[in-house]
Amino acid sequence: MADPFYLTTAIHYPNGKPHIGHAYETIAADVLARFHRQGGREVRFQTGTDEHGLKMAQKARDLGVTPRELADEMSGYFRDLFAKLDISHDRFFRTSEAEHHRASQALWRAMEANGDLYLDRYEGWYSIRDEAYYDESELVDGEGGDKLSPQGTPVEWTVEESWFFRLSKYQQPLLDLYRERPDFIRPESRRNEVLRFVEGGLRDLSVSRTSFDWGVKVPGHDDHVMYVWVDALTNYLTGLGFPDDTEEMARFWPADLHLIGKDIVRFHAVYWPAFLMSAGIALPKQVFGHGFLLNRGQKESKSLGNTTDPGELADLYGVDVLRYFLLREFSFGQDGSYSHEAIVSRSNSELANSFGNLAQRTLSLIFKNCDGVLPSVHERTAEDDALLAHVSRVVGKEMPVAYADLAFAQALEAWMGAVFACNAYIDAQAPWALKKTDFKRMETVLATLYAAIAQLAVAVVPVMPGSMDRLLGAMGVDAHQRDPAAILEEWYAALAGGDFRLAKPEGLFPRLEAPAQEPA
RNA sequence: GGCGGAGUAGCUCAGUCGGUUAGAGCGGGGGAAUCAUAAUCCCUGUGUCGGGGGUUCGAAUCCCUCCUCCGCUACCA
Numbered sequence: 001m002a003d004p005f006y007l008t009t010a011i012h013y014p015n016g017k018p019h020i021g022h023a024y025e026t027i028a029a030d031v032l033a034r035f036h037r038q039g040g041r042e043v044r045f046q047t048g049t050d051e052h053g054l055k056m057a058q059k060a061r062d063l064g065v066t067p068r069e070l071a072d073e074m075s076g077y078f079r080d081l082f083a084k085l086d087i088s089h090d091r092f093f094r095t096s097e098a099e100h101h102r103a104s105q106a107l108w109r110a111m112e113a114n115g116d117l118y119l120d121r122y123e124g125w126y127s128i129r130d131e132a133y134y135d136e137s138e139l140v141d142g143e144g145g146d147k148l149s150p151q152g153t154p155v156e157w158t159v160e161e162s163w164f165f166r167l168s169k170y171q172q173p174l175l176d177l178y179r180e181r182p183d184f185i186r187p188e189s190r191r192n193e194v195l196r197f198v199e200g201g202l203r204d205l206s207v208s209r210t211s212f213d214w215g216v217k218v219p220g221h222d223d224h225v226m227y228v229w230v231d232a233l234t235n236y237l238t239g240l241g242f243p244d245d246t247e248e249m250a251r252f253w254p255a256d257l258h259l260i261g262k263d264i265v266r267f268h269a270v271y272w273p274a275f276l277m278s279a280g281i282a283l284p285k286q287v288f289g290h291g292f293l294l295n296r297g298q299k300e301s302k303s304l305g306n307t308t309d310p311g312e313l314a315d316l317y318g319v320d321v322l323r324y325f326l327l328r329e330f331s332f333g334q335d336g337s338y339s340h341e342a343i344v345s346r347s348n349s350e351l352a353n354s355f356g357n358l359a360q361r362t363l364s365l366i367f368k369n370c371d372g373v374l375p376s377v378h379e380r381t382a383e384d385d386a387l388l389a390h391v392s393r394v395v396g397k398e399m400p401v402a403y404a405d406l407a408f409a410q411a412l413e414a415w416m417g418a419v420f421a422c423n424a425y426i427d428a429q430a431p432w433a434l435k436k437t438d439f440k441r442m443e444t445v446l447a448t449l450y451a452a453i454a455q456l457a458v459a460v461v462p463v464m465p466g467s468m469d470r471l472l473g474a475m476g477v478d479a480h481q482r483d484p485a486a487i488l489e490e491w492y493a494a495l496a497g498g499d500f501r502l503a504k505p506e507g508l509f510p511r512l513e514a515p516a517q518e519p520a
Numbered sequence: 521g522g523c524g525g526a527g528u529a530g531c532u533c534a535g536u537c538g539g540u541u542a543g544a545g546c547g548g549g550g551g552a553a554u555c556a557u558a559a560u561c562c563c564u565g566u567g568u569c570g571g572g573g574g575u576u577c578g579a580a581u582c583c584c585u586c587c588u589c590c591g592c593u594a595c596c597a
Contacts, residue, residue, distance in 0.1 A: 054596065054597090189525055192525085193525095193592050197594080203594070227595070229597085232597085271594095346545095346546090348557095350545090354560085356557065357560070362556085410534090423559095426556095427552095432556095507556095508557090
């Protein structure tokens, strides 16, 4: 297969159970992966969990388990969720895997060999209780003039031995990169932020810690573990077999897209390319920082008690409804606000009433009036041609362009426009009336709709794989025809001429009840 | 404080390299139809395009200013 496409999500930090943001990012990546596979590209899609770092160590200690045990458990929740959400990743990555330690150390040695790592001392305000350094500006004044951390714990000026990465050396190379490849960081607003940050000057980065040991050991210095981001970012390489010269590395690196949340753009758009330049490794093609989902306009947090379990949403409304909602409702890249009412309303009006009902009424007419035999096309009118032209344009052109550009909401908006056109068409043609007056015309109308519905279904297979495969299966559309190119071809006559018989159609998307009360 | 983004119909938003009467969906109102998941289709919006000022033949779209909200402002991830 040609044209490889390597796509990654951020590896998720499992110091808590997965939340809606994890689901959002991973579903979006999955849709993109499925879209490219559907178009014939050879896709490699990686997600996983980032298990090192201070917080995991602290949390494990609080719970009285080892970090590894905690990681095993928490990582499992992510795996389970992704299975439930129909995520089609090729690799679920865990930074605690042994080969990952080897890869991170190889990257480290490459940066060291390039003269970009040096041992020095890290000085700063350190809170023993928080096990963290704070910037002077973050400190608050306590009673008696003592300085306190933002958490109100005492801090003291501490000096620690640490390895540093010569980030300062990469200011100009990074600025050159951003200029030469304007699409390296998307969306534009994130790019501007990064640009300004780098233009403001870069300080060398402390990249090792001696205060805890849950991480990847620095080669030759066992008392140091790598700063979590060094090893976290390396996962994109390890997943392909780095540092070995694997077939996967050759085929899929550099990555086509790192899909991440807007909060970690800096690590991916500044540190990561600098590390790679230092190590002499090709840079990924694009970093896209998506927006956050807000619960009724508010950020979800445990203290507010407004967290949402994405698995529960999937159980409540259906995986495909949730997937559709998340991509349809928000402009990818911008923050968005969601609510149970919004999910129910979107699902009922678009999936149940508009598309589901279109399929149901069309297939029912064929089932009842033609005994399940797909009707022949006799003579197409201008109305038929106009409808098919509209649907083909959307399915064959507008949606692929939008998907490829991560403009999911636009793709689905165009899709809805085509669904509306089908409903307007069926009402104008009124095949139920033609049944008595012009049976042949009725057949042509139903055949036209059948082809249109199949095309519309194929177009949203990446978004709603389960439901659409069920529909297309019921419609007798072969698996190999379920891609935007094949479904635009003349497959209908062959199918109708064969011995395929339509069974009694079943509803695709049941209407949802509005939640009586907002769950706490 | 500095830098950046945003403020468009009841709601959610699209639209800005200046140009015919500013758009969509949802909700509301009216009508049609009854094949279908009581779903669908048609009709229906007098909106100060955050306020004010300016440039222009002409601005939601460019400039200035003010107000409001949000983001970034490096070593938790």
